[in-house]
Amino acid sequence: MQDLYNVERTCKEKELSIEEIYHLRQELAVPILEKLGQWIKKESLTALPKSPIGKAINYTLNLWDELCQYTEDGSYIIDNNNVENKVRPVAIGRKNYLFAGSEEGAKRAAMFIPYLQCAKWQTLNLMHGIQIS
Template identity: 40%
Template sequence: MNENKALAEHALKEIQQLYRIERMADERNLPFEERAKLREELAAPIMKSLEAWMERTYPKVLPQSLIGEAIGYSYSLWPRMKNYLLDGRLKLDNNMAENAIRPIALSRKNFMFCGNHEAAGNTAIICSLLTSCKEQGVNPREWLIDVIGKMPYYQKPGNDENLKKLLPHYWKNEGN
């Protein structure tokens, strides 16, 4: 168990270095291109070292142990993870996405009491649209009032393109 703790601490220290590099880029307010260059210079060697460490360490641990599962999971995602080195727009983690969907995930239990499956689905759609408004900086009340007023004119067969224009990000760009 202590051996696994030491292994986990090693991996966490390496990951913390990656976050320090991201914090450095944030503090310098680097544009995406320069952030990618900084990552190539500082983070790429850490990523390469961590990948080699996983390859050496995994055969030495039990696959069902916590550290074995963590290494197996991480290594399986490693090719996609390395993409963050190439593009300064990509984040090191998915925390923003996780935080954005957390309210809906927490509401799942409440959806059980919506009455029926269709009502639960409709509630999920409404929550998704309102969250989209929030992410786009759109006032949900103004958006709903405008969109509900336009719906009868947009719900004609074959009018899907016009319906897309009512989505919060299009609506915002249309100057509403």
């Protein structure tokens, strides 16, 4: 996996265009994914399906096409870490609503905090010229 992220790091460091990213991924990332896919398929034959590694292998095989999809377009990103980092404060907030002082306070916080976070994201998107419909 680190090799795949090294390809992405190279794209970023060299400030490659979308077209150049696509070609570099085809040249470097696709062979890495093919090798990884072969290894996973081989291991799936011997891994116990209910073991942790068996579950991980089956999960990966079930999502293999989606995993490889980012290599088909230079504008795609390799993971969704950016989105998960943006959603995390809302998810943590939901847990914290349990300690809002009262049930009514928790209900209000549960309604307003995600609303305000979405408004913040929308403002940032507008500032960067990103339209969300």
